[in-house]
Amino acid sequence: MKYAKTSLSLFLALSTLLAACGQSSTPPAASGDAAGQAEAPVEISVMVHFLTQQPMAEDNAVKQAIEKATNSKLKIQWVSSNNYNDKLNVTLASGDLPDLTYIGDPFSSVFRNMAAQGAFWEVGPYIKDYPNLANGIPKTAWELTKMQDGKNYVIPRPRPSEADSFFVLRKDWLDKVGMKVPTTSDELYQVMKAFTEKDPDGNGKADTVGFAANTDSSSTASPYGVLGHIDSMFTGVNGKYKWTNNQMTHIALLPESRKALEFAVKAYQEKLIPADFASLKGTQIRDMFDGGKAGIIIEKAGTMKDHFDKLKNVDPSFKEGDFYPVTNINGYNPKGPGFAGALAISKKVPEAKMKRILKVLDTWMKPEVFAYNTYGLEGVHHTVKDGQKVLNTEKLAADSVADLNQILYVADPYASSTKPSFPKEVNELYAKIQDERAKSSVADLTTGLYSPTLQKAGPELEKKIADLKTKIILGREPMTAWDDLVSKLKTDADLQKISQELTEAYKKRIGQ
16 A cells, blocks of 8 residues: 655654643543434444453453443453464354454455355445545555455454564664664674674573564464565565566565575574474564563564563663664565454344444544553553653553554554654654655565465465475475475466466456
8 A cells, every 4th residue: 555655754743743632531422312312332242362461351441431432332352363363263164253353364265255155244335434444444455355256345454554564673782792783684694693692681691592583383374474574585575476577476486485495594503593483472482572582573663662661671771762673674675555454244243233333443443532542541541741641551551452453443654663652762763764664665466366276275385385494494304305395386286376366366456
């Protein structure tokens, strides 16, 4: 997606204006009819993942404030992000769906098939009646989340396209080892090596690792986990397919993928990534980083607020500016699609209730209601001093307020980079880096493209590729095994069909 170019000065002015707006802890009143008879709250069952240690409590005061403002009662089933995909697949297979379900990958074969079979509401025709949903979610996101029949069965959860998850490093460690922010894969490797071998935490022990990396065998979309960013910085491709010679080609067939694998093998041999990377969950690599044992993590700059307090406990001298988002590596950084996951409404819900669910989401997107997601309650999660909100980040984290963003989110162009809790100079730095990233960011061109063969054979293919890479990194297979696989893939009937179908779908999209 493309955002209108926003100058840094305008962004900072808007940030100051928004921060200065007072927010009462009293929720906006729910609407009623002319006679003052309020409509009864609509009860909505929700299944969504959470990324924190503990999910938000049922009686959370911020949740209750949002319920009052939106005239709803949210029955939320929080599922850990570590096993959400498994839980979702079981739930979808059972047919016992909640009213509103978070769909991490709306292009999975399971969801596509269920949508085609009528398991979810087609919301496209109704969205025009809900201005915040229609205008607050980028048109690109609505377009890319259409199914093969051209219809919308999900409500995209908006995200800025720029400043997607990429390498974020410990700037204080970088200063201690006397190095600069890396811009090439060779420089990144040397930083990883220094973070591992030069005692950046100063405790006299060899107990740090350069890059908190893992693979994720539970993911059908990206079983190679965050190590996929190693592939991308060599291939320059966001995703699994590159548009080259007027066709879509799988990155495994590119010579740069072998170089990326060699990089990962060497990093493992020199202990620059965790020894148990193949079995680590996402929460575990975050714990490693938060515990001061890793110097690089794949994150968005804005999510650093979730790491700050924990690192501060480990090292009291740690500052917000000690996080540094890498601008690009080898001239590459990823551009997002304008959304991250989506919400689907079960077709078991009557049309009248479906409309009320849309109304709840539309109302929640109003600035005065969405402010609860960001600031919590006045006097509890923030105070107002000289017209400025002063956040109690520990209380916000303790009450898992940010979990609400997994259900509904309102994005501005800099939301992935900056946060109200960051000092002004840090927000200025992160916004500047985002503007620089925008000059080289690369989108995944296959987002939303439909290939029936990819739906059927893609997950197994990606797992086969990821599994072999992992075995080669661990030393259980030689590098020649990769060459053998690539040779087989060049004549693989499924991969050839996938390439053909994606090529046709992409040409149709761009009007060729």
